[in-house]
Amino acid sequence: MNPSLAVIFLTLFSGAGFGLMAMVVVVNDFTIDGGLSPLRTAILVALALLLVTIGMVSSTAHLANPKNAWRAFTRWRTSWLAREGVFAVMFYPVAIAYLGWVFFTNTDQDDGALVLGNVAGLIGLATIFCQGMIYACLRTIRQWHTPLVPANFYALGLALGMTIVATSRVLADGPDLILVSAACALLVAAGVMKAIYYFWIGAPSGTTLQTATGFTGGRVKLLDQGHTFGTFLTHEFSNCISPVRARNFKIAVYALGFLAPVAILLAAAHVSLGLGVLLAPLLAFIGIGLERYLFFVEAQHVVNLYHGRMPGSLPQMHPALRGGTVSPAAVAGKSRLVPSYEKR
Amino acid sequence: MRLGLVIDLDTCVGCHACATACKQWNTSSITAPLTDYDPYGKEPSGVWFNRIRHYEIGEYPNNKTINFPMSCMHCENAECVTVCPTGASYKRPEDGIVLVDQDKCMGCNYCSWACPYGARELDRESGTMKKCTLCVDRIYDETLAVEDRQPACVLACPAHARLFGDLDDPESTTSRAVRERGGYALMPELNYNPTNHYLPPRTRPAIPTSDLPRGSLARKVKEWVNRVVER
Secondary structure, eight states: OOHHHHHHHHHHHHHHHHHHHHHHHHHHHHTTGGGGOHHHHEEEEEEEHHHHHHHHHHHHHTSSSSSGGGGGTTTTTOOHHHHHHHHHHHHHHHHHHHHHHHHHHOOSSSSHHHHHHHHHHHHHHHHHHHHHHHHHHHHBBTTSSSSSHHHHHHHHHHHHHHHHHHHHHHHHHHHSSSHHHHHHHHHHHHHHHHHHHHHTTTTSSSSOOHHHHHHHSOEEEEEEEEEEOHHHHHHHHOOOOHHHHHHHHHHHHIIIIHHHHHHHHHHHTTSOGGGGGGHHHHHHHHHHHHHHHHHHTTTTTHHHHHHHHTOOOOGGGOGGGGTTTHHHHHHOGGGGGGGGGGOO | OOOOEEETTTTTTOOOHHHHHHHHHHTTTTTTTOOEEEESSSSSEEESSEEEEEESSOOOOOEEEEEEEOOOOOOOEEEOHHSSSSOOOEETTTTEEEOOOOTTTOOOOOOOOOOOOOOOOTTTTTEEEEOOOTTTTHTTOSSOGGGGGGGHHHHHHOOEEEEEEESSSSTTTHHHHHHHHHOSOGGGOOOOOOOOOOOOOOOOOOOOOOOOOOOOOOHHHHHHHHHSSSO
C-alpha cells in the first residue's frame, strides 16, 4: 500500500493522543504514584488534544475532495472510518470539558473530573479500536486482516501515552520509579505484540493469481499488464519493500521505538538526565513512526496479483508495475515477456 | 434483478475495444470526465473503468494466451459500499448496480482498498472515486433502440465475448451461458459474491504442429534437407 504521510501521521499522533488521555485518567483514577497534579493533568490533556488534532488535520491531507469531509460521519452503521470520525469528534467536547474542569476547579479528584476524564478516556480508546478496525476489516489485504492490528494500535498508543506521562513526571519531579516502570512495561508489551504481528504476516494466504483468474489447474503468468505507464492501481497498491530493507527497518523500529526509550527511562528513574529524558518520547515517536511506515508498505493488496506479483516475490517486480519511472532499457529488455519456448 | 456481465475468455481476442468504447462513452457520461494525465507524454495514465490484462496459462507446448478484461463485478456483498464513510458509494436495490455519487465522495480511497478487483480508480482532477456504471445511462434509455440498450463495452466487442443480462433470471442469456459453460466468479474465497462471471476457454483437441510421424523416412529426409540446405 502507498505509505502516505497523511495516514501515517493520523494513526501515529492521534493514537498517541488517545493513549495519553487514557493513561492520564488511569493514573488519576488510581492515584498511581500520588496521581498527577491538576496543572500537570491540564497540560497533559492539552497535549493529548494537540496530538489528536495533528492526526486529524493531517488525515484530511489525504482526501482528494476534502470539501465533502463533513459527510464522513454519516455512515457509522457500516463503516469503521465513519465510526472513527464520530468518536474522534465526540472526544473533543468531553476532553475540553475535562481540561476546563480540572483547570478551573483546581482538582482532578472530585466526581466531575473523574466522570469527565473517564468518559473522555473511553471515547479515545473506542476511537483507537475503530482506527484499527479500518484496516483489520479489509479482506483484500492479508497483512491487515487480523485482530492483531487493533491490538497493536492499542498497545502502541498506550505505550506512547504512558511514555509521555512518565517523561513529564521525571522532567518535573526528578528520578521516579513507578510511572517509569509502567511506561517500560507498556513499551515492552507493545514490542512483543508487534513481534507477534511481524511473525504472523508471513503466513501464506489462500488467494493467488490462480484463484484470481480462475485458472486453478496450472501455472498462470502475466504476459502484459495492459497499460504502458502506472495507473491508479499501481500508484496506490504496488508499493513494496525488499525483505532485507524490511528487516533493517524492523531493527530500527525496535532500537528506536522500544529499546532506546526503555533504556532512557530506566536511566532517568535513577539519575537525573535533565532535558535528555525528552529523547525517550522523541525516539519512541520516530521508531513507532517507522513501524507505521512498514505497516503500510508491507501490506499487499490482492489486486497486485493481477499485475503478476506473486506472494513472496516482491523484489522481482517490473519497474512499470511500481508506477515509477520506466527506464527505456527496462522496457527494451522485456526479458519477462519472452515466451518460454523462445529461450532454448 | 441482478444486472451484470458475463465474459467469454474463449473468444476474447484482447483487442481492448471494450476498454476504449467504455472510455469513449463514459468520458461524457454521468461520472464524466474520465481524466487523462499526460496523455501524449512520456508517462500516459488516466482513469479507466475497464482494463484488459493478458496471461499465459500452462507451460509450452500446453499453453494458451488468455485475454482478461476486468471491470466492476457489481458484487452482491459489495464491501466498497459498506466501508464508504460518506454514503457516496451505493448499490441500487432494484438492479444491483454499484455506483458512486460524485457529489458526496470525499476521495479518501477507502473503497478502492476494499475492492479486490481493482475496479475503482480515483480521478485526481475531480478528487472523486470513479467506476464502471454498467452504462446505467444507456441500458434504461428508452430513446435508444432496444438492441442498443446495452453497456458500451458489450456493443463494441467484435468477438461477442461480452454478454449483458440479469443474472437473477435463470433463463437470461447470461445465466444460461454461466450454467452451460461452467461460468465462474473471481476470488470466490473472499466471499464478495461478484455478479460478473467468466466463461472458461472451451477444451479442444490440440492442433498438430507436424503432420509427419516422428521417425518416419520422409521426416528424416526433411530434417536432413533442413540441415544441409542453408537458408
